Amino acid sequence: MTYVDGNAIGGLLGDVFGREVTDASGRCKECGAENVVAALRVYRAAGIVVRCPLCDAVLIRVVEARDEIWIDLGGLLGSGLEPLREARVHVVYAGQVVDGRAEP
Amino acid sequence: MTETARVRTLVLDIPEWGGHRAGQHVDVRLTAEDGYQAERSYSLASAPGDRPAITVERLHDGEVSPYLVDEVVAGDRFELRGPIGGWFVWDADGATDPLLLVAGGSGVVPLMAMLRHRRAAGSIVPAKLLYSSRTVEDIIYREELETLGAEVVHTLTREQPPGWTGYARRVDSALLAEVAQPPELNPRTYVCGPTSFVEAVADGLVALGHKPGRIRTERFGGA
Numbered sequence: 416m417t418y419v420d421g422n423a424i425g426g427l428l429g430d431v432f433g434r435e436v437t438d439a440s441g442r443c444k445e446c447g448a449e450n451v452v453a454a455l456r457v458y459r460a461a462g463i464v465v466r467c468p469l470c471d472a473v474l475i476r477v478v479e480a481r482d483e484i485w486i487d488l489g490g491l492l493g494s495g496l497e498p499l500r501e502a503r504v505h506v507v508y509a510g511q512v513v514d515g516r517a518e519p
Numbered sequence: 520m521t522e523t524a525r526v527r528t529l530v531l532d533i534p535e536w537g538g539h540r541a542g543q544h545v546d547v548r549l550t551a552e553d554g555y556q557a558e559r560s561y562s563l564a565s566a567p568g569d570r571p572a573i574t575v576e577r578l579h580d581g582e583v584s585p586y587l588v589d590e591v592v593a594g595d596r597f598e599l600r601g602p603i604g605g606w607f608v609w610d611a612d613g614a615t616d617p618l619l620l621v622a623g624g625s626g627v628v629p630l631m632a633m634l635r636h637r638r639a640a641g642s643i644v645p646a647k648l649l650y651s652s653r654t655v656e657d658i659i660y661r662e663e664l665e666t667l668g669a670e671v672v673h674t675l676t677r678e679q680p681p682g683w684t685g686y687a688r689r690v691d692s693a694l695l696a697e698v699a700q701p702p703e704l705n706p707r708t709y710v711c712g713p714t715s716f717v718e719a720v721a722d723g724l725v726a727l728g729h730k731p732g733r734i735r736t737e738r739f740g741g742a
Contacts, residue, residue, distance in 0.1 A: 417741050418738070419714065419738045419740050420607075420737055422603075422606065422607050422736050425603040425604050426545075426560065426601060428602045430600075437605050437607070451606050452606075453606035453607055455524040
């Protein structure tokens with residue numbers, strides 16, 4: 416399956432974080448590689464999976480449905496990226512919605 | 520504006536557009552009458568300071584590009600998000616390093632924004648564009664590219680017209696060794712095209728001794 420760069424979901428991530436994040440960097444929890452979001456590998460299927468370009472570990476998962484967005488940043492270590500506190504943005508961790516703003 | 524048989528440039532009239540940077544893109548979202556939505560990203564082709572314009576290539580199985588290339592007429596409205604991107608961008612202001620741009624097909628679009636920006640800003644950094652197209656008819660911005668004060672090197676991978684003096688093979692490390700600035704010049708490098716093309720170029724440059732950290736890529740997926 417072919418992939419694109421993190422740049423390709425810059426618009427979607429901008430909606431989640433409320434700012435431009437393609438030049439923000441994040442560290443892979445698996446291998447420790449630090450990369451800017453624009454250099455991560457994005458695979459699109461029913462949802463979006465973002466992988467580490469070095470070790471292929473899953474860093475970010477995003478699902479969009481209707482006007483709502485579910486995002487799991489569980490593969491990143493201390494990215495400093497804080498999703499917006501908005502009703503349409505749901506933060507998921509270890510399979511659970513952890514923001515208390517949505518029905519699990 | 521028609522660029523090639525499959526490629527068209529649309530100049531956009533966007534309320535409260537705050538300007539953009541060379542290399543950024545926008546997301547275009549179309550909504551069908553039944554509510555079905557399709558969204559695609561398109562690079563901005565114009566220089567910052569000029570009206571935002573996107574150059575779109577029609578994909579035969581596309582959900583958005585056939586509309587943008589064949590159907591949209593002046594005055595039509597559609598939903599748009601952007602400008603997007605803070606990494607695959609080049610600012611002429613303060614730039615001193617030579618610029619190496621490598622494009623596959625419509626990957627030339629964000630690089631064209633950089634070349635237009637460079638000219639508009641009066642930047643004197645040396646710039647070189649290596650541009651791979653299938654045939655001479657597929658070259659986007661062919662005439663304007665010759666007027667931008669950059670060195671433009673074409674390669675045609677599928678078919679060459681009689682008398683063609685440019686390259687006629689795929690971009691690989693041998694071709695890059697002939698065309699690209701040597702690694703010692705440490706060019707600021709931007710590569711855009713299909714994923715397989717960008718892989719080949721980035722790997723080829725690194726094999727020649729270019730630093731991976733100097734190479735910024737934008738892959739747009741299949742073929």
